[in-house]
Amino acid sequence: MTQNGKIDVKKYDLRTITASDFTVELDITEANWNLFMEEFEADGKHQADEIGEDMSRCLYFKKYLYEKVEEMVGQTMRKI
Numbered sequence: 001m002t003q004n005g006k007i008d009v010k011k012y013d014l015r016t017i018t019a020s021d022f023t024v025e026l027d028i029t030e031a032n033w034n035l036f037m038e039e040f041e042a043d044g045k046h047q048a049d050e051i052g053e054d055m056s057r058c059l060y061f062k063k064y065l066y067e068k069v070e071e072m073v074g075q076t077m078r079k080i
Contacts, residue, residue, distance in 0.1 A: 024069070036064055 040060060055063065 026065070036061060039064070 040057060
């Protein structure tokens with residue numbers, strides 16, 4: 001690929017950036033994990049997934065984090 005072609009590809013990449021192009025990394029403290037586990041154990045049914053089966057603890061944690069982050073982003077966006 002020529003230098004101009006490489007530049008065009010980079011320009012295209014920059015014009016088409018979406019939220020899915022980013023990764024979020026979180027440090028999970030023991031206190032955070034314990035708070036989650038309290039809610040997880042209190043829930044009892046542990047929520048069903050798309051096919052009606054109980055979620056594993058890790059899948060439930062992923063969903064829990066997604067909802068918490070979504071809530072925080074929503075609160076931040078409403079302030080703007």
